[in-house]
Amino acid sequence: MITKQALINQTESANGHQPIHAHRRTFIGGALGALLASPGRMLAEDTDAPSNPFIVLLKGVYQPVPAGQGPASNLGLTTVNLSSGSFSKTQIYAVFGISDSNNDDNHEGKAIGTFYVGAGHRAYDLPGGAIAMRFLPAPAGAPPGFNGFVPFPDGTGGTFLEGTFELTILEATGIYQAFAGGHNHMVDRLHQLANGSRDEFCFCNISQYQFP
Amino acid sequence: MLKTQNPIRLAWFGVALAAVLATSGQAMAQGKPAPNDPIVLLLKGNWVPVVSAPNLGLLGVNLNDGTWIVNDIHSVSSRPGSSTQNTIIGKVYAQVTSALIAYDLPGGVMLMQFTAGAWDMNPVPDGHGGLYYQETWDLTILVANGVYSEYQGGHNHMVDRYDSLAGGTPGNPANGPAYESCYCILSIGGGLPLWWTSN
Numbered sequence: 560m561i562t563k564q565a566l567i568n569q570t571e572s573a574n575g576h577q578p579i580h581a582h583r584r585t586f587i588g589g590a591l592g593a594l595l596a597s598p599g600r601m602l603a604e605d606t607d608a609p610s611n612p613f614i615v616l617l618k619g620v621y622q623p624v625p626a627g628q629g630p631a632s633n634l635g636l637t638t639v640n641l642s643s644g645s646f647s648k649t650q651i652y653a654v655f656g657i658s659d660s661n662n663d664d665n666h667e668g669k670a671i672g673t674f675y676v677g678a679g680h681r682a683y684d685l686p687g688g689a690i691a692m693r694f695l696p697a698p699a700g701a702p703p704g705f706n707g708f709v710p711f712p713d714g715t716g717g718t719f720l721e722g723t724f725e726l727t728i729l730e731a732t733g734i735y736q737a738f739a740g741g742h743n744h745m746v747d748r749l750h751q752l753a754n755g756s757r758d759e760f761c762f763c764n765i766s767q768y769q770f771p
Numbered sequence: 772m773l774k775t776q777n778p779i780r781l782a783w784f785g786v787a788l789a790a791v792l793a794t795s796g797q798a799m800a801q802g803k804p805a806p807n808d809p810i811v812l813l814l815k816g817n818w819v820p821v822v823s824a825p826n827l828g829l830l831g832v833n834l835n836d837g838t839w840i841v842n843d844i845h846s847v848s849s850r851p852g853s854s855t856q857n858t859i860i861g862k863v864y865a866q867v868t869s870a871l872i873a874y875d876l877p878g879g880v881m882l883m884q885f886t887a888g889a890w891d892m893n894p895v896p897d898g899h900g901g902l903y904y905q906e907t908w909d910l911t912i913l914v915a916n917g918v919y920s921e922y923q924g925g926h927n928h929m930v931d932r933y934d935s936l937a938g939g940t941p942g943n944p945a946n947g948p949a950y951e952s953c954y955c956i957l958s959i960g961g962g963l964p965l966w967w968t969s970n
Contacts (some may be wrong), residue, residue, distance in 0.1 A: 612930075614811065614847070614954065654811060655847045655954075721926075723907070744907070746928050746956055762811070762956055764930045770905050771891050 608734050610656030612766035615683070617674045617759045620752075621647040634689035638729040639680045646677030649759045651685065658686055665720065674721075674759075681726060681743070688733020690765070692726040692743055708749065716753030723747065725770070742770040810922075812874070813845040814863050814953040818944045824864060827873060827880045829914060838868045840944055842951050844876065867943045872910070879917025881957075883910040883927055890941055901936040912960065924960025929953050 626644030633641055650670035657671070675682040681692040697706040708720035726747040731738040747761040764770075821841045824834035834841075844861035870885040888908030897903050908929040915923040931953040936946040939947025 612954075655813070744930055746930075762809075764954060768895075768903075768905070769934075770930075771893065 560660040593672070607658040609765075610657070611737070611768075612764050613656035615652040615657060615671075615763050616652045616654050617649055617761040617763065618652055619649040619670075619759060621649050621676070621757045621759060623647050624677075624765075629675075630673070630684060632663065634682060634684050635732050636682060636691045636730060638687055638691045638693075639675070639678075639682050641675050641682055643678065646675045646682075647757075648673050648675045650674065651683060680729075685735065686736040688731065690731045690735050690738060691729045693729055695727055699708075708747075712752065718751045720749040720751055721747065727769075728765070738765060738767050740769075741765065743769040744770050774875070809959075810919075810955075810957040812955045812957065813847050813848040814842055814951050814955060815845045816843040816951060818842050818865070818949050818951060820944065821864065824862075825875070827875055827882075828916070829873060829880065829882050832871070832882065833874065834864050836880060838866050839864045840867060841865075843874075844874060847954070867945075871913075876919065879915065879919035881912055881916075881919055882914040883912050885910050894935070894941075897934050897936070899936070900938065901934055902938050902941075904931070904933040904935060904941045906931055912957065914924070921959045922957055924956050926960070928956045928958075930956075 568588050578661070624641060624644070624646040627642050629640070629642030633639070639646075651672035651674050653671050672683060672685040675684070677752060679694055681694075683690040683692075698713065703709050704722040706724050708722045711719040711721060724743075724747060726743040726745065728738050728741045728743065729743075742765070744764040744766075745761055746764075747759075750758040750760065752758060818840045819842075820837075821839040824839065824841065827834065842863050842865075843859045843861050845903050846858050851915050861874060864873040864875065866872070872883050872885070874881040874883070883926050888906055891904040891906045894904045895900035908927075908931060910927040910929070912922050912925045912927060915921070915925070931951075933941055934950040934952070935941050935947060936950055937947035939949075941949065
């Protein structure tokens with residue numbers, strides 16, 4: 560962005576040296592098997608290749624994935640075990656640069672995939688492939704909200720948990736293969752309801768390139 | 772017809788609908804971003820100095836005073852190849868002498884101020900002789916009017932990839948040409964910012 564120069568200039572003038580980077584995000588910090596794993600999943604060649612980056616929205620109340628009841632063939636992923644009993648899942652919606660061809664006739668919000676979280680890892684079951692990720696560690700001195708949540712009361716007995724998260728992509732299958740080794744920048748507002756359940760609302764900016 | 776409970780309505784409602792109205796050249800008289808919905812926008816293109824900008828009606832802002840630069844705002848939608856995907860729906864104006872930035876969108880205008888962020892200290896080669904600067908920025912929405920009035924006091928979280936095409940110091944096209952690619956997640960004020968604590 561361009562006007563950030565002004566922000567930097569302000570910081571420089573205030574401190575007499577280079578800008579402070581307290582908020583900088585350096586802080587912040589088996590395709591076929593996968594295709595066959597989900598019923599109704601389209602073949603990769605029938606699915607548009609995602610843009611780089613692409614954006615998805617994770618939304619919905621998390622449901623546990625009981626031990627032994629993960630997706631068939633583990634989505635073709637080898638770096639996560641989605642049947643370990645430590646994962647929960649919610650839904651994935653297309654936002655930008657990714658096909659929601661399951662919903663070609665309905666732009667209004669059918670989920671395009673399933674998101675799994677647990678054991679420090681993430682997995683995305685998407686049209687045409689799957690992606691596994693793990694969290695990047697927060698560097699020493701990172702501010703609250705970097706790879707961690709900051710709570711805000713929701714006024715009804717629950718809590719909004721907000722933060723950004725940085726993840727590295729461990730493996731990617733199908734049409735997402737080029738994203739292996741890439742990055743996911745998450746902008747998250749997780750709603751912990753008064754009844755203890757968690758309702759996700761999280762944008763994921765997934766790129767082939769690393770993001771500081 | 773848009774459904775108010777649609778989780779991806781942000782793409783269609785806040786932006787695509789605006790795009791439709793932009794095409795028609797009419798301001799939104801009906802329909803507006805639903806309460807609590809973040810808007811996702813993409814700032815994309817080459818930054819250039821402002822030559823002749825409209826008066827956006829922002830108090831104290833003169834886009835033609837020689838300190839502003841301009842770029843395009845693109846829609847963000849849910850389907851590649853759809854008619855509203857990646858189409859230009861507005862203009863973004865950034866002032867090189869302040870932390871202000873203005874979005875001129877169909878149906879309303881927003882003025883924001885950068886509150887956090889810094890240039891990537893380790894830019895990477897873009898493969899064409901330039902450098903990618905990749906970072907996030909956080910802004911407070913100072914003014915929002917028209918259909919975006921609920922966003923006043925809200926927040927903008929930017930996920931930025933700035934290509935300094937000739938490797939010049941980022942932040943001002945006077946230092947060399949620059950191609951922007953910046954995703955903006957705009958959330959309303961009133962206690963539900965979609966991150967970040969700079970609010």
